[in-house]
Amino acid sequence: MPTLCNVQQEMICFEDSPLKEYIGYSSADIAKLSGLHDIACNFRILKQGQFSCPYHFHHNAEELFVILGGKGKLRTKEGIRDVCKGDTIFFETGMEGAHQLKNESEEDLVYLDLKTLHGFDVCEYPDTGKVNLVGKELFLKGKTTGYFDGEEHIEKIWKTVE
Template sequence: MPRIFNEQNVLFEPKQSPVPEFSWHTSRKLAEMAGSKHLLFEIRSLDPGKYSYPYHFHRSAEEIFVILSGRAMLRTPSGFQELREGDTVFFESGPEGAHQLFNHTEAPCRYLDLRTNLGIDIVEYPDSGKINILPYEEVYMADKVDYFAGEDNVADKWK
């Protein structure tokens, strides 16, 4: 059964991080309300002078932004570009798909955030070196190491 979402039936809740530069409003559980099994989607409203999520990319998800109203600056590995109402941006999985928005205007920027959901996703944050395991939202900060790092003296563990 088709589900239609619009201003009359979408509720927005504010999301304020402990870092004041990150602030937005997001619709609540649209994908869940629609019964979606393989897509996650929300309508977001990025406040003026604020950033979206920290600069990141997904290892197991592709993502699309559709700018519904307003403007924002997009940061990617290629640099910066202004997005405007009507723009659709595809982010591939992996480092080439890294992205972040900044609302450089005085008006909110509203956009559809749509991504694939294959179960487990690893999100990496190049600026901070963190990883996030979704959907559990377990965030870790660690350096990349060799597969066998820390595995020496294995025989001692078998005693």
């Protein structure tokens, strides 16, 4: 049976970040709630000055963003570019698919985040050297670390990329 979801009704605030740059809004995994098993799907909202998540790439998950409203900046291996409502951005596995979104405008950046779920995924964070065994623990050169450890200087990192 098809499931209908509305971005305005599905949003919850996630405030588990100790860094204000990463506090934002997301829906639960609406694909999972709809009974799907091979993709994850979340609506996300970034307020002005917020980032989607630490700069990262997946080893076993392809991902795509559909920009539903607003505009922002997308950081990839190639640098930083503008994105806006109507854009669909595909991220392949590996370093070539590394990405991070930022909202630099006053308007909310609203997007749909879709990701494939084909077994165990490993996520890497090039800025900090972290490795995330998705759903398990984060490691930094042989020791366990927190998700936002090392992300305190994200604004400085972006300035070096521009």
